Amino acid sequence: MFNTKAVALLEGGKTSIILVMSVLSCLFLASCSSTAEHPIMAGDIIIDDPLENHNRRIFAFNAAVDNAVIHPIVEGYRAVVPSPGRTGVRNFLRNIKSPVTFANQVLQGDLPGAKDVVLRAVINSLVGLGGLFDVAGSEGIEYEPEDFGQTLAVWGVGHGPYMVVPFLGPSSIRDYAGYAVDSFADPLRWYLHNIDEEGIYYAKVGLEYLDLRESLIDVLEDLESSSIDYYAAVRATYYQRRDALIRDEDPESAPAFPSYDDF
């Protein structure tokens, strides 16, 4: 029974497999060109955007979709669900993502981080009403976002070309491949598939998307109004934010500033 299901799942995941395969070969190339040093040294970020014109078109498409569809939905979400409720949704989503976060912490060799994921999942599931309340977080065991893109980075794989993904927004070959691997490997997905409830999985993906967009809407509005070339500002923000996540937000490496003594 399980076998046929597994085969069916693999069939269903064929597109993701092809994507992962094709993307892995790109990663190999990306890893060859990656440097061991930090990209944000001396205040410059290394931007590799050979498909810029194409990316700009998708960026404009995403902006149009945002204005027409996403913004009204997020506004509706904000109107219907007050802030504590939205925080509950976020906590819940983070909690059910624990297996993926745990696997990535282990793959990155971050054992204290992996231990925190387990502690958080146990505490929040039991005391935090199934993950709605971040009890562990208020006790000092903070949530740390991890994904396979970050794991690849820890393994020394470079970003590869920057890419703007339709509907999803800024990414890179590495990070998009990581996203595909995380989605494919998520045990929750396998479980829900096995009990014929894959619909729940897609509802979760939708909710995750809504949560992400809700958390970003103000930041992006702010960035748009404070920048001249919004595309370039988003791209620079993406690279820096990913870099901070890979370093687990270690403030040790803020971008350096020259002294400009000749003013």
Place this chain on the structure above:
Amino acid sequence: MLARKFAVPFVLLVLLGSFCTTNVQAGDKTAGAEAFVDSMAQRAIDFLGDESITHDQRQAKFKKLLKSSFDMKTIGRFALGRYWRTSNDAQRKEYLKLFENMVVEVYSSRFGEYKGQTVEVRSSRADGETDFIVTSYVLPVGSGSEIQVDWRVRHKGGQYKIIDVIVAGVSMSVTQRSDFASVIQRGGGEVNVLLAHLRSE
């Protein structure tokens, strides 16, 4: 609570006072940078949350605080990146003026939406001879998570000035530099293209 409100500025005054002495240790300077960020943030919060003054008065006060706490020249020069070298004196002068106006406008409108958040300075470290990274956290009013904000503070000519704000790992100055570089590159490498954009902002 009230006692604490007065105690903090008092401690700051004492701390700041101690830096006027010659031959200060690096550790003192680090603490000085921390105190500088803390006092700036508390001053900002004091009038941002002050309901007794008008919106315009608040903006005016905020602009004044920004101008006195940020080293706009250094930030502006950094943001122009390698195009600083290729621009002439007149362009540089106009650019710095426009840049300062832009930053002040952007920030005063951004902080105009202040909803009662508090800033907590937690740690700091020296970075090179003159710079300090002060790490603070912005705490939300209701639910939600705190946001890490790092301030790069430069000690120069006996004064502390902020030269970069790094929010959740994203540097304001690096983002601005990348934005400006893209504008100039797409405009055929002409600094004037950027100036035209800044003039029309």
